[in-house]
Amino acid sequence: MSVNKPGSVVFENVRKTFGAFTAISDLSLTIEPGTLVTLLGPSGCGKTTTLRMLAGLELPSAGRILIGGKDVTMLPANERDVSMVFQSYALFPHMTALDNVAYGLESSGLKRKEARERAEDGLTLVGLSGMGQRLPAELSGGQQQRVAVARALVLEPQVLLLDEPLSNLDARLRRRVRTEIRDLQQRLGFTAVYVTHDQDEALAVSDQIIVMKDGEVAQKGAPRDLYDQPVSAFIADFMGEANVVACDVVGTEGGEATINVEGHLHRVPGRNVRPGPAQLAVRPNAITLSARNGGAFNGQITHAAYLGDRVEYEVKTSNGTLFVVDPAVERALQPLTEVEISFKDRGIAIIGG
Known part of the structure; x- marks a missing residue:
C-alpha cells in the first residue's frame, strides 16, 4: 500500500465564530508536506475547531484553507483529500476489523475484492496481520486504534488528521501507540495534523508544535525550541x-x-x-x-x-x-x-x- 503525494496545509486569516463567541480569531499558518504537526493547547483553545475546519466538518466564518495548493474552504468533507482518526475510533461494532478498514474503499466505489486486498495491506501496515476477522470488542484499545488508523490510511489521503487519538488508552499503551504512529508517518511520509492536550505526547511525535491559546497561535516551532526557548510564562508552564x-x-x-x-x-x-x-x-x-x-x-x-x-x-x-x-x-x-x-x-x- 502507498499513500498519495503528501499535501501541504495553509490557513490564511481564518476566523471562526459561533454566534457572539469567537473560537478562532485570525489564524494563519503553513504545514509543510510530509511533516507531523501537532496542535497543542488547553481545553477551549481552538485546536479541535481548527482540525474540524480542515476536515470540512466546520466551515470558517472568514479566510481561506488550502490543501495541496487547492482552495477547499467551502468544500464538503467528502470532497477533501483528507482522512480523520477520531478520538472514539468510530469503528462499526458489528463489522470485523477487515470490513471496517474496507468500508470507506467500498463506499467510494472500489470493487469488493480490491477493497479487501487493500484493507488487508492496511492491517499489515499497522501490525494487525491475521486479525482481520476479529470484531472490535475482541481487540484491545491499542488494536482498535490501529484499525482506525489503517481505515484512514487505505484511502491514501494527502493529509491524515488525528483528533486526540490516544486519549482512551492507559499511560503505558499511549507511549507505545504514539511511537507506532510516529514510525508509520515517517516511513510512509504522509502529512499529519495531530491534536492533543498532552505535552509529552506532542513532544514525542511532532516535527512542529503549534501551541494555541484563546483561538490564537501562542508559539510554534520544533519541540526542542518550544521547550528550551518559550516566549512567555504560559508557554514555559504549558510545555512542562x-x-x-x-x-x-x-x-x-x-x-x-x-x-x-x-x-x-x-x-x-x-x-x-x-x-x-x-x-x-x-x-x-x-x-x-x-x-x-x-x-x-x-x-x-x-x-x-x-x-x-x-x-x-x-x-x-x-x-x-x-x-x-x-x-x-x-x-x-x-x-x-x-x-x-x-x-x-x-x-x-x-x-x-
Whole structure:
C-alpha cells in the first residue's frame, strides 16, 4: 500500500465564530508536506475547531484553507483529500476489523475484492496481520486504534488528521501507540495534523508544535525550541512545569545574557534581550540545592516528597516558592533545611519583562 503525494496545509486569516463567541480569531499558518504537526493547547483553545475546519466538518466564518495548493474552504468533507482518526475510533461494532478498514474503499466505489486486498495491506501496515476477522470488542484499545488508523490510511489521503487519538488508552499503551504512529508517518511520509492536550505526547511525535491559546497561535516551532526557548510564562508552564522568577538583565554579549536573581549571577541564552527587569523561566530539574554557604540566592525547604527515582521539593524564597526536582535521592534534604540555590546551564530561559 502507498499513500498519495503528501499535501501541504495553509490557513490564511481564518476566523471562526459561533454566534457572539469567537473560537478562532485570525489564524494563519503553513504545514509543510510530509511533516507531523501537532496542535497543542488547553481545553477551549481552538485546536479541535481548527482540525474540524480542515476536515470540512466546520466551515470558517472568514479566510481561506488550502490543501495541496487547492482552495477547499467551502468544500464538503467528502470532497477533501483528507482522512480523520477520531478520538472514539468510530469503528462499526458489528463489522470485523477487515470490513471496517474496507468500508470507506467500498463506499467510494472500489470493487469488493480490491477493497479487501487493500484493507488487508492496511492491517499489515499497522501490525494487525491475521486479525482481520476479529470484531472490535475482541481487540484491545491499542488494536482498535490501529484499525482506525489503517481505515484512514487505505484511502491514501494527502493529509491524515488525528483528533486526540490516544486519549482512551492507559499511560503505558499511549507511549507505545504514539511511537507506532510516529514510525508509520515517517516511513510512509504522509502529512499529519495531530491534536492533543498532552505535552509529552506532542513532544514525542511532532516535527512542529503549534501551541494555541484563546483561538490564537501562542508559539510554534520544533519541540526542542518550544521547550528550551518559550516566549512567555504560559508557554514555559504549558510545555512542562516551569518556575517563573523575577530577574535583572545586567548585560549581553555573544548571544548570551548575564542575569541577576537575588544577587546570584548566571549566563543564559539571550539574543535580542535588553538590559533591565525581566522574567526567567526555570525548569524544576534545572535547579541545584546545596547547603547554605554564603551564596546570594537562598531559601528554605518547606516540603519534600520521595518518589523513588527523584525527590520533589518546594522551596520558599524571597522570589516566591520554587518547585524543584532532584534525582539525587541518596542525599535527600529534609523540610526546614536552609539551602543555597543555583541554576544549571540548560533548562532556563528569559521570557520577557
